[in-house]
Every structure is written in C-alpha cells, then in structure tokens.
Amino acid sequence: MYDISMLIKPDIQVYKNNDSKRPEYKNMSNFDSGVSYETRVSLDIHTGTHIDRPLHMIDGGKTINSLDISRLICKAKVFDLTKIKNRYIGLSDIDSLDIEAGDFVIFKTINSDNENFDFEFVYLNKEAAKFLVDKKINGVGIDALGIERAQSDHLTHIQLLEADIIILEGCRLKDVPEGEYELIALPIKLDQTEGAWVRAVLR
Amino acid sequence: MYDISMLIKPDIQVYKNNDSKRPEYKNMSNFDSGVSYETRVSLDIHTGTHIDRPLHMIDGGKTINSLDISRLICKAKVFDLTKIKNRYIGLSDIDSLDIEAGDFVIFKTINSDNENFDFEFVYLNKEAAKFLVDKKINGVGIDALGIERAQSDHLTHIQLLEADIIILEGCRLKDVPEGEYELIALPIKLDQTEGAWVRAVLR
Numbered sequence: 001m002y003d004i005s006m007l008i009k010p011d012i013q014v015y016k017n018n019d020s021k022r023p024e025y026k027n028m029s030n031f032d033s034g035v036s037y038e039t040r041v042s043l044d045i046h047t048g049t050h051i052d053r054p055l056h057m058i059d060g061g062k063t064i065n066s067l068d069i070s071r072l073i074c075k076a077k078v079f080d081l082t083k084i085k086n087r088y089i090g091l092s093d094i095d096s097l098d099i100e101a102g103d104f105v106i107f108k109t110i111n112s113d114n115e116n117f118d119f120e121f122v123y124l125n126k127e128a129a130k131f132l133v134d135k136k137i138n139g140v141g142i143d144a145l146g147i148e149r150a151q152s153d154h155l156t157h158i159q160l161l162e163a164d165i166i167i168l169e170g171c172r173l174k175d176v177p178e179g180e181y182e183l184i185a186l187p188i189k190l191d192q193t194e195g196a197w198v199r200a201v202l203r
Numbered sequence: 204m205y206d207i208s209m210l211i212k213p214d215i216q217v218y219k220n221n222d223s224k225r226p227e228y229k230n231m232s233n234f235d236s237g238v239s240y241e242t243r244v245s246l247d248i249h250t251g252t253h254i255d256r257p258l259h260m261i262d263g264g265k266t267i268n269s270l271d272i273s274r275l276i277c278k279a280k281v282f283d284l285t286k287i288k289n290r291y292i293g294l295s296d297i298d299s300l301d302i303e304a305g306d307f308v309i310f311k312t313i314n315s316d317n318e319n320f321d322f323e324f325v326y327l328n329k330e331a332a333k334f335l336v337d338k339k340i341n342g343v344g345i346d347a348l349g350i351e352r353a354q355s356d357h358l359t360h361i362q363l364l365e366a367d368i369i370i371l372e373g374c375r376l377k378d379v380p381e382g383e384y385e386l387i388a389l390p391i392k393l394d395q396t397e398g399a400w401v402r403a404v405l406r
Contacts, residue, residue: 005392031262037397042245059234186402189208199389
C-alpha cells in the first residue's frame with residue numbers, strides 16, 4: 001500500500017508560500033496543565049492532500065456535502081508523466097493513454113520530487129482537461145497543490161468542476177510506479193465547504 | 204456502505220458543550236473578493252469522528268505519526284448494546300461476545316440516538332477495557348465523543364492506549380445493524396498530534 005498523502009507539518013509547502021495558508025497547531029491541554037494532551041488545528045482546505053468541489057471555482061457550486069463518497073473508493077490509474085517536455089500536461093501528453101469513462105486518473109510528474117512550493121509546478125492545461133471531461137472520468141489527481149496555474153480563465157478547474165469530476169490535489173507519488181490501483185481517499189465530513197482534506201492511499 | 208462519521212457543523216456537539224472546542228469556519232476568499240472560494244477551518248482533534256493515540260492520555264506517548272494506517276482498513280464487528288442496563292458498558296455486557304485477537308470492535312449504544320452532547324453518555328468501563336486488552340484487539344469504536352467518563356483514574360483510555368489499541372470515537376451508528384463489516388477510517392496525516400480526524404465508513 002502506498003500512502004500518497006502529504007504530512008501536514010507546520011512548515012509544509014503552501015500555495016505560493018503564502019503565510020496565511022500555513023497550518024497552525026495549538027496545544028489546548030497537556031500533562032502540566034491537566035490530565036490529557038489535546039490539540040486544536042487551524043488548516044486551509046487547500047493545504048495538504050485534499051479534494052476540490054465545484055464551489056471552489058464556481059459561484060453557487062456544489063459543496064462537499066453533496067458528494068457521493070463511494071466515488072473515492074475506486075479503481076485508479078497512475079500515469080508516469082515525469083518525462084514530459086513542458087511545465088504543463090497538454091493534450092498530446094495524454095490523448096494516447098488508456099483512459100476510459102469512470103476512471104480515476106492520477107498524473108505523476110516531477111512535482112513529486114520537490115517538497116517545496118514550486119512557482120512553476122507542472123499543471124494540467126485546459127485542452128487536456130477538456131479531453132478528460134469528454135472521456136467522462138470520475139476524478140483526476142495530481143502531485144501539486146493545484147491542478148492549474150497560469151491560465152487566467154481557470155478553465156482547467158472550471159471545466160472539470162462543471163462536469164462534477166473530483167479533483168484530488170497534493171498527491172505524493174515519488175515512490176509509486178505507473179499502474180492500476182485501488183484508490184481510497186475519503187474526505188473529512190466538513191460542512192458546506194468547497195473541498196475537504198483526505199488521507200489518500202493506493203493499493 | 205454506511206457512513207458512520209459526524210457532520211462537522213458549526214453547532215456540532217462538542218465535549219461537555221465547551222465553547223472553546225467548537226469548530227470555526229472562516230472564509231478566506233470568495234467571488235466578491237476574488238476568483239475562488241476558500242475556507243480555513245479551526246478544529247479540535249477530538250471534535251467529530253476521530254481516533255486517539257497514546258499521547259492523548261500518556262505523557263510521552265506515541266503520536267499519529269507512528270501509526271500503521273493499514274490497521275484502519277480492516278474487518279470490524281459491530282455489536283448492538285442499545286439494550287444494556289447501565290450508562291456504561293461493563294465486563295458482563297461483552298464477555299460472551301464473539302471478540303477475537305485482531306478484531307476491530309465497534310459498540311453501538313443509545314448514544315447514537317442523540318445528536319446533542321449527553322453528560323451521561325454510555326462509556327466503556329475499565330473492567331471491560333481490560334477484557335479487550337487481554338483479547339489483543341486491533342481497535343475499539345464507540346458512538347460517543349469519548350470512550351470514557353466518570354473514572355478519575357482514566358484507566359479505560361490508559362489501558363487501551365498502553366496496549367496500542369486504536370480508539371475510534373464519535374461514530375454514528377443509528378442505522379447500522381449488528382454484524383461484520385469492512386471498516387475504512389484513515390486518519391488525516393497531521394504531525395505529532397495525539398490523534399486525528401477520520402472519515403469512517405463500514406461496508
């Protein structure tokens with residue numbers, strides 16, 4: 001079994017190194033002050049391994065509440081795209097891959113080699129996203145905190161989310177060979193949020 | 204598949220109705236202020252469905268980091284104890300049940316009928332906990348935010364945690380019949396904490 005989740009350390013990489021996105025751990029009780037050790041954690045939805053729901057990029061979009069979580073215990077295909085030429089996944093990088101309706105596809109890139117935030121992270125471009133929408137996939141995962149950057153129309157997110165395709169961000173895939181797996185990535189049962197944290201494993 | 208997790212609403216029940224334990228949702232970006240909707244959540248480890256690790260009650264105890272999470276994709280046995288006489292699960296309530304080494308046992312009680320915090324919630328007493336330790340179980344789940352109350356020596360927690368038995372708290376079991384299931388309850392990959400939130404399902 002491969003644990004493909006990020007460890008949510010206080011100094012974990014956060015999007016664009018924005019300090020306001022850093023996790024905060026606060027000790028609420030310990031053995032000096034009481035009889036138990038208790039922690040409170042303040043955490044952005046988009047820090048660590050998480051899924052996005054339509055509300056993240058679509059005004060009035062669906063939240064985590066309406067997600068059928070059985071979609072996150074599913075077959076998944078990991079594709080090794082560490083050798084692609086550009087700093088994005090384009091249509092020509094994926095149009096000959098074995099991608100079928102209902103698949104959860106996970107793209108392994110050079111992002112998995114880097115634990116620091118990379119302003120030039122490999123993303124999925126909008127033409128490739130359109131291809132995945134047309135394929136009617138279940139979900140798509142990537143090893144960056146975002147599936148998209150550098151597209152001012154945000155059409156990678158918007159096309160995928162309009163089609164209710166699950167976006168899984170922040171995967172760690174360095175040690176995971178290309179192949180077929182079972183993905184388990186159940187989201188924490190938050191309320192009315194635009195996504196949620198997951199512990200994601202492949203087996 | 205049964206989702207046995209609590210919905211983490213702002214007004215979710217919290218231990219002893221302590222306001223400092225309430226979850227807080229903070230909107231960080233929305234479609235008035237920007238191009239995306241983003242939320243930050245402040246949440247106690249022990250609010251909502253979660254597991255306890257030894258550090259919760261044992262000074263210097265193990266944290267979430269050292270947990271083998273494959274232990275939380277496992278067979279589980281749900282026992283219906285809604286008819287027990289007392290406000291605790293005692294040895295005589297469980298000593299004739301089919302409990303074997305390696306089992307993840309989950310106790311369904313009248314706690315599952317109540318979404319408000321009950322100061323008299325049904326707990327597992329220390330004699331029953333000792334029985335489970337001797338049985339060498341993998342884990343134990345209950346439908347209260349705590350597995351213990353009203354025992355000043357905290358020996359239910361301490362005995363279970365010293366034996367590295369996983370404690371799963373905050374299960375919702377009202378609709379779950381007694382029987383054998385697969386439990387999936389992978390914890391969020393927090394760092395050095397005394398437990399972690401899970402999305403728990405039985406199937």
